[in-house]
Amino acid sequence: MKNRYSIFSLIRNAFSYHQEWPPAWRSPEPKKSYDAVIVGGGGHGLATAYYLAKNHGMTNIAVLEKGWLGGGNTARNTTIIRSNYLWDESAKLYEHSVKLWEGLSQELNYNVMFSQRGVLNLAHNQHDLRELSRRINANRLNGVDSEFLNPEEVKKFCPAIDLRGGGRYPVLGASLQRRGGTARHDAVAWGYARAADELGVDVIQNCPVLGFESHADGSITINSGKGPIKAGKVGLVVAGHSSVIADMAGFRLPTESRPLQALVSEPMKPCIDTVVMSNAVHAYISQSDKGELVIGAGADAYISYGQKGSGHQTEHTLAAICEMFPQFRRVKMMRQWGGIVDTNPDASPIISKTPVANMFINCGWGTGGFKGTPGSGWTFADLIASGEPDDMNAPFKLDRFKTGYLVDEHGAAAVAH
Amino acid sequence: MLLIECPHCGPRAETEYAGCSEAHIARPESGGLDMTDAEWVEWVFWRKNTKGVYLERWNHAAGCRRWINCMRDTVTNEILATYKAGEKPPKIADAEREYKF
Numbered sequence: 001m002k003n004r005y006s007i008f009s010l011i012r013n014a015f016s017y018h019q020e021w022p023p024a025w026r027s028p029e030p031k032k033s034y035d036a037v038i039v040g041g042g043g044h045g046l047a048t049a050y051y052l053a054k055n056h057g058m059t060n061i062a063v064l065e066k067g068w069l070g071g072g073n074t075a076r077n078t079t080i081i082r083s084n085y086l087w088d089e090s091a092k093l094y095e096h097s098v099k100l101w102e103g104l105s106q107e108l109n110y111n112v113m114f115s116q117r118g119v120l121n122l123a124h125n126q127h128d129l130r131e132l133s134r135r136i137n138a139n140r141l142n143g144v145d146s147e148f149l150n151p152e153e154v155k156k157f158c159p160a161i162d163l164r165g166g167g168r169y170p171v172l173g174a175s176l177q178r179r180g181g182t183a184r185h186d187a188v189a190w191g192y193a194r195a196a197d198e199l200g201v202d203v204i205q206n207c208p209v210l211g212f213e214s215h216a217d218g219s220i221t222i223n224s225g226k227g228p229i230k231a232g233k234v235g236l237v238v239a240g241h242s243s244v245i246a247d248m249a250g251f252r253l254p255t256e257s258r259p260l261q262a263l264v265s266e267p268m269k270p271c272i273d274t275v276v277m278s279n280a281v282h283a284y285i286s287q288s289d290k291g292e293l294v295i296g297a298g299a300d301a302y303i304s305y306g307q308k309g310s311g312h313q314t315e316h317t318l319a320a321i322c323e324m325f326p327q328f329r330r331v332k333m334m335r336q337w338g339g340i341v342d343t344n345p346d347a348s349p350i351i352s353k354t355p356v357a358n359m360f361i362n363c364g365w366g367t368g369g370f371k372g373t374p375g376s377g378w379t380f381a382d383l384i385a386s387g388e389p390d391d392m393n394a395p396f397k398l399d400r401f402k403t404g405y406l407v408d409e410h411g412a413a414a415v416a417h
Numbered sequence: 418m419l420l421i422e423c424p425h426c427g428p429r430a431e432t433e434y435a436g437c438s439e440a441h442i443a444r445p446e447s448g449g450l451d452m453t454d455a456e457w458v459e460w461v462f463w464r465k466n467t468k469g470v471y472l473e474r475w476n477h478a479a480g481c482r483r484w485i486n487c488m489r490d491t492v493t494n495e496i497l498a499t500y501k502a503g504e505k506p507p508k509i510a511d512a513e514r515e516y517k518f
């Protein structure tokens with residue numbers, strides 16, 4: 001790589017007061033045509049471009065982003081990473097992703113701050129306990145690390161929890177995935193962008209896609225904010241706006257876009273060194289390296305494209321957090337925001353060909369796609385390059401909403417993130 | 418939080434309502450056994466996800482417990498009209514507004 005980041009480059013640049021670092025990626029004007037164009041410069045789109053270039057040698061490609069890199073859900077999420085999903089199809093995809101996370105900083109030469117601090121999923125009642133045990137067994141059969149903790153073990157692992165949960169949310173047990181954790185969200189977008197740029201990919205910001213025109217030779221003209229761009233293949237990865245982009249291309253999706261909210265508190269001294277999730281009450285919490293509590297809420301009931309949700313969602317989450325962590329009652333919340341998540345009827349993504357020739361879509365990651373970023377980019381690049389589904393992405397075809405062969409993660413694992 | 422005007426009870430907080438989903442999705446006439454797979458999945462899974470003016474239904478669960486319809490702009494969340502189940506959506510002057518991205 002041209003400008004490898006290392007301890008030495010850090011020292012070298014200290015002499016010029018860090019004023020002379022070269023830009024991490026170019027900002028080229030779009031060419032007239034590309035072999036492939038990725039629409040959407042979130043983590044998933046950038047990862048797709050990177051693996052197309054890296055694994056498939058496709059370097060005459062571009063990523064078109066209507067705003068700035070990672071301005072969507074990439075930088076709005078609570079960054080929980082895990083792979084303890086129930087079904088075989090999901091386990092394969094998310095576990096592949098976690099494996100990629102484990103080497104990602106080295107692979108990209110960019111510190112994505114992947115921290116395997118463990119992810120706890122709490123059980124508050126008998127039903128939760130049974131579901132939890134079932135999922136742990138399924139995880140283990142799929143080679144995904146997953147273990148059961150009884151209440152005493154939970155307390156030992158995360159002393160901050162009040163096991164009585166204020167009487168409302170008693171902790172009866174938990175699943176623990178020790179390899180799960182968090183990462184730095186912006187760094188994921190920036191790291192993939194820089195590494196893709198290095199391989200020759202044009203990363204183009206402030207370039208909204210406005211429409212498509214298919215040609216007899218199979219190519220597609222993209223009508224963009226920076227003029228028409230011809231593409232041999234097109235990959236759509238626009239998360240919350242998937243239905244809008246599908247509409248432009250003339251096909252339908254079963255996807256619905258909803259607000260999902262998160263909050264961070266004032267920074268505090270380290271007090272919680274793992275990730276705690278409670279699927280039943282839609283509350284999850286971790287502490288950032290800066291010391292802020294990072295808290296995620298549940299998705300709203302209604303469809304919306306305005307990046308804000310209803311106040312009662314966060315109120316509900318904070319109420320539960322206060323029961324489980326009474327010491328946080330007096331903590332002040334500093335910021336709150338929403339992102340628009342693309343949810344599918346079975347809470348699993350669509351990674352698929354579309355009714356339009358040479359056009360592919362990757363969407364529906366909903367409330368839990370950050371963890372999937374590397375695996376999603378990897379398998380979507382495989383699909384775009386070969387044009388045909390393979391073992392990993394075939395279960396996530398769009399036509400499962402015609403055949404009924406769902407990957408139903410709903411009540412199982414993907415309720416939250 | 419949305420303030421939704423129930424046509425039976427008046428303006429009520431969103432938290433009184435449940436079960437938001439697309440309005441005017443009729444169960445196919447043919448009913449159960451003789452429904453084709455295509456009809457069935459269309460009814461079960463396929464919904465609009467409009468960016469702009471959208472018709473949805475809510476159940477006034479903590480009120481009169483009736484289903485009602487609501488016309489809402491999904492970008493601004495402005496509620497343009499609510500009307501009873503079974504009624505047609507009212508004509509709204511700027512219901513044509515569209516957002517592209």
Ligand SMILES: Cc1cc2nc3c(=O)[nH]c(=O)nc-3n(C[C@H](O)[C@H](O)[C@H](O)COP(=O)(O)OP(=O)(O)OC[C@H]3O[C@@H](n4cnc5c(N)ncnc54)[C@H](O)[C@@H]3O)c2cc1C
Nearest residue numbers: 040042044066072073074077078080209339368369370371
């Ligand atoms: C509050 C919140 C908390 C979350 N917590 C977690 C979590 O803890 N763990 C987890 O795994 N997941 C979580 N998620 C989900 C996760 O953030 C998403 O599934 C994932 O980020 C989506 O993929 P992406 O990064 O590519 O999307 P985005 O970053 O949204 O990228 C899509 C991009 O497409 C662009 N775009 C849209 N339309 C066009 C157009 N017409 N032309 C050009 N570009 C266009 C957008 O500007 C955007 O940059 C959370 C989400 C939210 C909102």
Ligand SMILES: [Zn+2]
Nearest residue numbers: 423426477481
């Ligand atoms: Zn009512």
